[in-house]
Amino acid sequence: MSAVEAAPRVEGRSNRGSTTWMVVPALVLLIGFFALPYLTIITMSLREASTRAVYGEGFTLAHYTTALGDFYIWGILGRTLLIGATVTVISLLLGYPVAYHLAKSRSRWTSLLYIFVLSPLLVGLVVRTFAWMIILSNNGVANQALQAVGLIDFPLQLMNNSLGVTIALTHVFLPFVILPLLGNLQAISPDLAMASRSLGASRMRTFWKVTLPLSMPGIQAGTILVFVLSISAYVTPAMLGGTGGRTMSVLVVQYLVDNFRWPAGAALAIIMAAVAVIFVGLYLRLTARAMRRLP
C-alpha cells in the first residue's frame, strides 16, 4: 500500500446556524455588565482629576505615566503577582493529589471528601477571613500552639503580610484547581495506566509519561482560575494583608474610596487588568505547547 488511507472524520453539524440565538442572553449580560463598565473605567482613567466631581473635563495620560513611574506601585504590582503565582503553585501541589485520589477512589467515603473539598466555599468570605485572623494573629491559635510546644519563643508574623494572604487565599481557592482537574482525570481511561504498567512502566513512570501529560488541560484550567482569582481578590488581602500584604485591588479601592482619586484608581485597575491578560496569555501559549499533542 503506497498511500495511507484517510481516517474517517466526523462531519460538522450542518444546521449550526439555528443555535446562534442561544448565545444572545449571555451576550446581553456580558455587554451590559462587563464591556460597558470596562469602557467607562477606561474613559475615566483618561480623564483629568477633579476635586468637585468624580473626574474633570479634559483628557490626559498623566495617571498612567505617574503610576508607571512610581516604584511603590511597581512593588505592589510585583507582590500581587507573586502572591498569585505562589497561591497557584501551592494549590496545584496540594490539589493534584486530592483530585487524583478522588478520581481513582470508589470508596463510600469519597462523597465526604467532596464536601471537605468544597467546604471553603460553603462559608461566607468575611466569616472565613475572620477565622483566619483568629488563627494567624500574634496571639492567635497558631502562635499559641507553637509557643506551647516550645518551637518558638516569640510570636511569628503570620498576618499583615503576604504570608497570611497567601495562606488564606490558598485555602479558599483550592477547590478551583481540584474540580477542573478531577473532571479531567476522571475522563482518562484507567486502561491507559494499566497498558503502561503492562508494558513494564512503574507507577511513577506511568504518572509522568501518561497521566500527567493527559491531565494538562485540567491543570491549565485550574491554575488559570486560581491565578486570576488570587490577583483580583480584595476582601482577604484587605483584612489579612495590612500594609505589608497590600495588593493592587486593595490599593485601587484605597484610591477610589479613601483618596477619592477616581481617574488614577481607574488607571491602576486598567494596568492591573492589562498585566493579568498578558500573564494569562503568555501562560496559555506556554501550556499550549505542552498540550499540542493531545486530542
Place this chain on the structure above:
Amino acid sequence: MTALTIDRINKRYGNLHILKDISIPIGQGEFVSLLGPSGCGKTTTLRCIAGFERPDTGRILFGERDVTRALPEQRDIGMVFQSYALFPHMTVAENLSFGLEVRKVAPADRQRRIADVLAMVRLEGYDKRYPRELSGGQQQRVALARALVIEPSVLLLDEPLANLDATLRDEMRFFIRDLQQRVGITSIYVTHDQAEAMVMSDKIVVMNAGTISQFGSPREIYERPASQSVAGFIGRSNTISGKIAEALGQDGYKVETPCGSIGATGPAGLSKGAEVKIMIRPENISTRSQAASGHQQGAGAEEAGSGENVLAGSVVNSVYQGSANQLAVKLGSGDRVIVDVNGRNPLEVGEQVALRFAARDTWLLAS
C-alpha cells in the same frame, strides 16, 4: 512444557466469591480462551495473571517463576484491551517505543523492532499517525503490535474484538490467530463470544459463576460438553430427557425415553436408572419425510444394533437461513427438536418427518 500455571486461585470481594479454586495449566505457545457470560470471573482471572488483581489464595507461575506477588510491570506480559488503550498523546511509533524505552533497548534496535512489528500487523507507513487518526481495526492492530514488540512471555487479550463491527471481527479473529501462531506466543484470550473462542483457541476454559465448567479443546467442548450449561452456552443443542436402561461397553448406553429407547454415547460410569439428558446438535440430525421413510408413525426409536436412532415428529416451524433451513420438530413425547436441513429441500409446516441420528453423535448430560 507449562508456560503458565494457575494454581487454585481464589478471589473474594467482600461477600462475593469471584474466583473459586481456579486451576489452569497452559502449555508453551498455546492459545487458551477464557469463555463465559459476564460476571463469570474470566476478566478477574486475566487481571490476576496480569497482576492488576492479587488472588487471596493460590499461586500463578510463569514457567517456574512464581509471580503471584509480582507487580504488573515485573511480569513480562503484553496486554491488549477492549478499549485498545493506545496513548492518545503519542504517535503509533511512540506507542510502540514506550515498552522498549522502559526496557532500555538501544534506539537503532528500537526502530528496527518497531518497523518489523508494524510490517507484521500490516501497518507500514502509519508510524507518524496519532491513534485518533486511525480506524478501530487499525487501532486494535497497533495495540497488538505494542503488546508484541516487547516480546513478552505471555500475551493477554481482554475482549479485543468486542468494539469492532461484525465483518471486521471475523477478519481479525483469523488475523490474531495467524499472528499468534507465527510468533508462537502463549496467549490468553478473554471473550464471551463462543464462536470466537471456537475458531481461535487450542483450548477453551468455560467459566461460570467463578468456577471452571470445562477445560478442553474446542472439539471436546462442543462434542462432549461436561454439563447442560456448557452445552447450552456453546452452539445450539437439543436435549431429550430419559433414564439409563442399560450400559453398552465403555461409553455406550441405551436410554429409555418417552419417545422410546435411544442409543446414545456418554461419559463412562453412568449407572443404570440415572436421570440423563441426551444432547444432539441440530446439524447431526437428518430428516426424511415420513411418507418416504416407510416407518410407522410413532414407531420406536433405535434400529436394532445399527447405532442409528429414528424418531418421528411433525414440523411446527421452518425458518429460512440462507445456507440452511432451521426446522422445529415436535416429537411424540412433546419435546421440540431443532434440526438443520438443506435449504433446497424444504419441508412444510405440519408435515410428518422421521429424524435420524447416530448414537455416536449424541452425548449424555447428567440431569
